[in-house]
Amino acid sequence: MKVKILKYKANKILNIHKYVDSWFWNKYSAYPYKGCQFGCEFCYNREARFRPYKDPEDFSKVITIKQNAAELLRDELSKVSIDLVAIGDYQPVERKNKISRKMLGVCLDLKFPVFILERSPLVLRDLDILEDINKRSCAIIAFSIITTPKSKNYSKLRFFEPKSPKVKKRFEAMRKISKKEILTGTVFMPILPYIFDDDENIEDVIKMTVANGGSFVVGGGLTLGRGYKKRYFDILERIDPLLVNKYKALYPTYNVYGPDPEYLGKIALKVTEICEKYQINDRIPRPIEFFPEKIKLNKKIAEIFFDKVYRMEIENKSVYRVWAYRKASWALDALEENVYDIYKESGLIGLDEIRDIGEFFSRQIEEEIKKLIRI
Numbered sequence: 001m002k003v004k005i006l007k008y009k010a011n012k013i014l015n016i017h018k019y020v021d022s023w024f025w026n027k028y029s030a031y032p033y034k035g036c037q038f039g040c041e042f043c044y045n046r047e048a049r050f051r052p053y054k055d056p057e058d059f060s061k062v063i064t065i066k067q068n069a070a071e072l073l074r075d076e077l078s079k080v081s082i083d084l085v086a087i088g089d090y091q092p093v094e095r096k097n098k099i100s101r102k103m104l105g106v107c108l109d110l111k112f113p114v115f116i117l118e119r120s121p122l123v124l125r126d127l128d129i130l131e132d133i134n135k136r137s138c139a140i141i142a143f144s145i146i147t148t149p150k151s152k153n154y155s156k157l158r159f160f161e162p163k164s165p166k167v168k169k170r171f172e173a174m175r176k177i178s179k180k181e182i183l184t185g186t187v188f189m190p191i192l193p194y195i196f197d198d199d200e201n202i203e204d205v206i207k208m209t210v211a212n213g214g215s216f217v218v219g220g221g222l223t224l225g226r227g228y229k230k231r232y233f234d235i236l237e238r239i240d241p242l243l244v245n246k247y248k249a250l251y252p253t254y255n256v257y258g259p260d261p262e263y264l265g266k267i268a269l270k271v272t273e274i275c276e277k278y279q280i281n282d283r284i285p286r287p288i289e290f291f292p293e294k295i296k297l298n299k300k301i302a303e304i305f306f307d308k309v310y311r312m313e314i315e316n317k318s319v320y321r322v323w324a325y326r327k328a329s330w331a332l333d334a335l336e337e338n339v340y341d342i343y344k345e346s347g348l349i350g351l352d353e354i355r356d357i358g359e360f361f362s363r364q365i366e367e368e369i370k371k372l373i374r375i
Contacts, residue, residue, distance in 0.1 A: 007064070014077065309322055
């Protein structure tokens with residue numbers, strides 16, 4: 001299938017998120033292309049509010065290159081504080097244009113850490129720059145993998161990832177990256193219900209990640225927005241018509257995007273259980289070495305709180321309690337004064353005065369300070 005390539009000069013490249021992404025730890029994101037030649041059928045970018053083109057069929061057929069992406073990134077990063085940038089796009093058009101490589105060069109020059117989520121082994125081409133970034137700040141390279149060739153349903157992968165590089169090549173790239181002492185692992189997203197959510201497949205993905213030097217496996221459920229739900233259901237009809245009714249029960253109309261919370265929690269807990277068996281993280285460890293010394297402790301305790309948010313969500317705990325922890329996490333993450341200095345000067349009263357903390361979280365912070373600083 002012929003792909004149409006367009007070029008233009010963008011006005012802006014850097015997305016600055018209000019809150020850090022507690023899955024991937026990036027505060028910023030910047031991407032050089034619109035559209036994706038891999039055209040995965042479950043991609044949330046097919047949703048109307050994210051889709052770059054009016055015609056949904058253009059998502060994988062039209063690729064727009066932001067010619068000035070690197071220049072814009074240099075200008076915009078120079079105006080913000082150093083934090084993790086989600087970056088890089090190694091679809092086939094990158095092989096010739098090398099814009100992701102140029103953007104990585106900018107991050108290296110400005111000492112910004114990077115997070116890359118990828119399906120393509122083409123990322124190995126830029127391993128030299130990524131090694132330098134990792135030495136100067138931090139690099140995390142995660143591979144999107146939802147099954148392995150051992151799966152009983154592996155043949156069905158072609159319906160959902162029609163043009164993506166082979167899974168074997170992704171694991172091989174992971175192994176080469178891990179040998180360079182760069183943090184790498186698997187983003188097991190989305191776990192497709194009734195197709196790749198069986199215990200055997202989940203365990204195989206985790207085993208293969210461990211075997212190839214991965215340090216984490218992050219699992220997540222499938223979202224189905226209005227813009228591509230019908231398209232996805234049409235694929236299910238071709239694979240097995242019985243799947244359609246199962247999905248309709250799992251994705252009720254009142255909850256368009258996510259599946260039934262009970263199902264979602266069950267699958268997430270299964271990933272956690274098997275990760276524990278193979279002694280691998282079910283979350284990406286937060287890199288904090290590049291932050292100024294005075295806020296490193298804040299970031300570390302915020303990571304602990306964010307992890308509690310995740311655990312409570314997959315266990316279907318009280319929504320109010322989850323949101324209380326989430327707000328406390330955000331408050332700590334944004335705090336510019338060293339939380340230990342506040343505690344030393346004013347004790348629990350000082351911590352209590354931090355917005356969205358309060359008495360309960362003051363005591364939680366005190367406990368974490370004592371563990372981390374050993375006072």
